[in-house]
Amino acid sequence: MWLFAINGKSGGGRGLKAWRKVEAELKRLDVDYAAVLSETPETARRAITRLLREHNGIVQDEAPRQRLKAITIIGGDGTIHGILPAVCDSGVPLGIIPAGSGNDTARAFGIPKRPLDALRIVLQGRAYPADIIAMRDPKSDIGYRPVLTALAAGFDSAIAAAVNRSVYKKLCNLIGAGSFAYVIGLIQVLLTFRPRPIAVTVDGETHCFRQGWMAAVCNASAYGGGLRICPDAKPDDGMLNVCVVHSCTPLQLLRLFPLILSGKHTRLPYVALFSGQAVAVEDMAGDPAKPAIAVYGDGEPAGELPLYAEAAGNRIEVLR
Numbered sequence: 001m002w003l004f005a006i007n008g009k010s011g012g013g014r015g016l017k018a019w020r021k022v023e024a025e026l027k028r029l030d031v032d033y034a035a036v037l038s039e040t041p042e043t044a045r046r047a048i049t050r051l052l053r054e055h056n057g058i059v060q061d062e063a064p065r066q067r068l069k070a071i072t073i074i075g076g077d078g079t080i081h082g083i084l085p086a087v088c089d090s091g092v093p094l095g096i097i098p099a100g101s102g103n104d105t106a107r108a109f110g111i112p113k114r115p116l117d118a119l120r121i122v123l124q125g126r127a128y129p130a131d132i133i134a135m136r137d138p139k140s141d142i143g144y145r146p147v148l149t150a151l152a153a154g155f156d157s158a159i160a161a162a163v164n165r166s167v168y169k170k171l172c173n174l175i176g177a178g179s180f181a182y183v184i185g186l187i188q189v190l191l192t193f194r195p196r197p198i199a200v201t202v203d204g205e206t207h208c209f210r211q212g213w214m215a216a217v218c219n220a221s222a223y224g225g226g227l228r229i230c231p232d233a234k235p236d237d238g239m240l241n242v243c244v245v246h247s248c249t250p251l252q253l254l255r256l257f258p259l260i261l262s263g264k265h266t267r268l269p270y271v272a273l274f275s276g277q278a279v280a281v282e283d284m285a286g287d288p289a290k291p292a293i294a295v296y297g298d299g300e301p302a303g304e305l306p307l308y309a310e311a312a313g314n315r316i317e318v319l320r
């Protein structure tokens, strides 16, 4: 049986529209499926965990149920992020039907944009192992927070926060230009954000930046709706790629972003790149009066600096 988890609100309602098309196709093809239409990440996770137990768990003295072949998310990066803790280590592969604003996860795995094309990939059922970013999080049930695309801290996380709070995100989604919301967010945050001293430790080696604008820790090459912040990042190479932007003027930072779209920013002197298996990012400002630097994972709030993360393989498989 194929399980579909749908966030109808993702992409400003694109999730629901995509599901209608997918459901009609599943019926036409006479595919056996179950659907979870959720209001929050928590309700989605709970429903998926229960279905996994009922269908794929070993129940004594009971006729075996049809096993779940895949858990397919219809939504954006935030929806996938919210459901990851239920899918990781479940032994059931993740399918993706992109229906968000940014869709960087789908982009990382080469999933087509159109729902029925993406459904075809799901139903073909070819699963490949992928890495996750395991971010240390003592508060989570499993001791870490799984992230699939990237962790952002600094100027970039401030943009994610501004976009998520904004009215223009909804408007951009309405006109089918979800990625443009991040361009507006960028200009908005540029007016207020100030760089801070940060320390980035990669596999035990520490690099200090007196004027750290942002640090992105990536499993996938793009975040923020196609910004190729770590162009060499691959979600199945067992490594994390790190991009630090530091010691530049706000104008230089603004000029950087169009270059990130093509990945050409990596040649600039105020961009530092690293790769490794374990990464820590710490705020060295040491001023408790200053607000902490927010961390975003897959475009969702994921705490504050310091962040500690590792590339973790064998926790998830993706249909691609």
Ligand SMILES: Nc1ncnc2c1ncn2[C@@H]1O[C@H](COP(=O)(O)OP(=O)(O)OP(=O)(O)O)[C@@H](O)[C@H]1O
Binding pocket: 006, 007, 008, 009, 010, 011, 012, 038, 039, 040, 041, 042, 044, 075, 076, 077, 078, 079, 080, 082, 083, 099, 100, 101, 102, 103, 104, 298, 299, 300
């Ligand atoms: N399973 C879920 N069901 C309902 N709402 C969810 C679920 N998971 C996350 N959400 C909420 O819905 C919001 C939007 O979802 P999502 O991030 O997938 O879409 P988006 O923001 O349009 O796309 P993207 O993240 O690709 O830019 C999330 O920020 C989160 O608050």
